[in-house]
Amino acid sequence: MRPDIDSALMYPILILEILTYLFNQCIVDCLFPQCLKLAKVVPLFKKGAKSEVSNYRPVSIIPVVGKIFEILLNKRIVGYLEKNLYYSDDQYGFRPKRSTTNAIVKFMKNCVNGLDAKNKVLGYFYDMSKAFDTISHNVLLEKLFYYGFDQSSLDLIKSYLTDRLQSVYYDNCFSSYLSVQSGVPQGSILGPTLFVLYVNDLSSSIVNCNVSAYMYADDLAVQINCNNADLAHESYVRANTIIVDWTAANFLCLNENKTQNIEFGFKCTDYNNVKFLGLSIQSNVKWNIHIESVCSKVARGVFMLRKLRPFVDMDVLKAVYYAHIQSHIGYGIIVWGHSTNLHKLLILQKRAVRVMFNVSSRTHCKPLFRELNILTLVTLYILDCLLYVEINLENIPTNDSVHHHYTM
Numbered sequence: 001m002r003p004d005i006d007s008a009l010m011y012p013i014l015i016l017e018i019l020t021y022l023f024n025q026c027i028v029d030c031l032f033p034q035c036l037k038l039a040k041v042v043p044l045f046k047k048g049a050k051s052e053v054s055n056y057r058p059v060s061i062i063p064v065v066g067k068i069f070e071i072l073l074n075k076r077i078v079g080y081l082e083k084n085l086y087y088s089d090d091q092y093g094f095r096p097k098r099s100t101t102n103a104i105v106k107f108m109k110n111c112v113n114g115l116d117a118k119n120k121v122l123g124y125f126y127d128m129s130k131a132f133d134t135i136s137h138n139v140l141l142e143k144l145f146y147y148g149f150d151q152s153s154l155d156l157i158k159s160y161l162t163d164r165l166q167s168v169y170y171d172n173c174f175s176s177y178l179s180v181q182s183g184v185p186q187g188s189i190l191g192p193t194l195f196v197l198y199v200n201d202l203s204s205s206i207v208n209c210n211v212s213a214y215m216y217a218d219d220l221a222v223q224i225n226c227n228n229a230d231l232a233h234e235s236y237v238r239a240n241t242i243i244v245d246w247t248a249a250n251f252l253c254l255n256e257n258k259t260q261n262i263e264f265g266f267k268c269t270d271y272n273n274v275k276f277l278g279l280s281i282q283s284n285v286k287w288n289i290h291i292e293s294v295c296s297k298v299a300r301g302v303f304m305l306r307k308l309r310p311f312v313d314m315d316v317l318k319a320v321y322y323a324h325i326q327s328h329i330g331y332g333i334i335v336w337g338h339s340t341n342l343h344k345l346l347i348l349q350k351r352a353v354r355v356m357f358n359v360s361s362r363t364h365c366k367p368l369f370r371e372l373n374i375l376t377l378v379t380l381y382i383l384d385c386l387l388y389v390e391i392n393l394e395n396i397p398t399n400d401s402v403h404h405h406y407t408m
Helices: 007-029 064-083 100-116 137-146 151-161 190-198 202-206 229-249 288-308 314-330 343-357 366-372 377-391
Strands: 038-045 056-061 120-127 164-170 178-180 211-216 219-226 260-263 273-276 279-282
Touching: 007 064, 064 190, 100 120, 100 211, 100 219, 120 229, 120 273, 137 151, 137 190, 151 190, 202 211, 202 219, 202 229, 219 229, 260 273, 279 288, 288 314, 288 343, 314 343, 314 377, 343 366, 343 377
Parallel strands: 038 164
Antiparallel strands: 038 056, 120 219, 120 260, 164 178, 211 219, 273 279
16 A cells, blocks of 8 residues: 555545446446345335235335446446437436426426417326336347347346346345346336336327327326317327337336326316326316415424424424425426415415524514525525526527517
8 A cells, every 4th residue: 555645545446446347347248247136125105005015116225336337337328328319309207407397397388388279188197007117128128229239238238137136125024035037126227217218119109290298207198289179089099099009018007097187278167187297287277286285295394393493403404394395395396386376385484484493473584584595485486497497498499489579
C-alpha cells in the first residue's frame, strides 16, 4: 500500500478495481455469475384479505454486487435504445425524462382537445396480472434479436434470465430455493427495462388516427377520439381484440377485474371516475374526486404531525411533512392544480404548518411557510408547470408554430 494514501481511501479503490475486472470478464465471457442470481423474495401486502396470496406483490432482494452490475448493463442498453429510437413513443415507464406525469398530461390534453372539437372521447384502462412474473424468456430474447442485439449480448442476457433461484422470506422464515422458469425479478434494475422492451410493440398494433395508447410498464390506457359514435365503437372493438390477442400470444394475462372504461364529456352530470396511474380521472374532466382523496391523505398526515410534535424536533416533523403530505400534494399537480376546488386542501396544508409550530388556528401562515422553506399549494403548482416546460421545451409549441404575429 502506498504510504501517501490513507487506508480508508485505498480500500474503495481496491474494491473498484476488483469489480471492474470481474464485470469486464463477465461481459467477455457472456456470463452473469450464478452467485448473483440468488434472490430473497419478500411478499409485500397490497390490499384485500391477507389470507389471499394474490393480494401480495413479490419483490426480489438481490445481491448488491449484482445490482451494481445491472446498473452498468442497464445504462448501456437504455443508451442504445434511445440512440436508435427503438422505444415506442407511447411508453412512459422507466425512460429518461419521462414519468407518469407525462402520460397523464398527454392523455388529458388529447381528451380536452377532442371534446373541444365535439368528438366522441372514450377511455379504456387495462391492467396485466403479474406481468413481470409471466414474461417468456424465449420470446424476450427473440424481441431483443429483432432490436439488433448481437449474439454476445443475447448470451449475456440469457445468462442473466436463466438458472435463477429464489427463496421466499415470510414471518422470519425462509423457504427452500426454487428455480425461476419465467419472468424478470421485481426489485431488480435491469428487469423493468427488459419488461418495457417486451411490451414495446403492443401500442404500434393498435394506434391509428382515432386511437391513442399510453403505457407505463404494465399499465395501458387506450383513448378513442373521433367524431362518430359508430366509428368510436368500431375502433374500440378492433383495438380490444388486438390487445387480447397480443397478450395471449406473448404469454401475458389481462386482469379483467381491473379493466375500466369511461366516456368523457364536459356536460356530464351523472359522472363517474377511473383510476389511472394514481389519479382519479372524472368523466366530466374535473378533479373533485381526486382532490377529496388527496385531502383524506393529507388529513392523516396532519394527525401524524400532531401526535409526533411533543416528542420530536422540527427536522423530524419536516421529514414527516414531505413524506406524508407534500408527496401527495405534489403528485400530478400539474394536471389538477388549476382546479377551483382547492380551498379545502390549502386549509389542510396551512393546518399542518401551524401544527408543526404549535400555534393557534388564527396565526398568519406566510411567515411560517418561509421559515420552514415549504412551498404552498399554489407555488407547488407553478413550480411544477415551469419544470415541465423546461424538461419538455422541444415539444411545446411556440408562437411561430401558431401564428406569425409579434406579440411581445
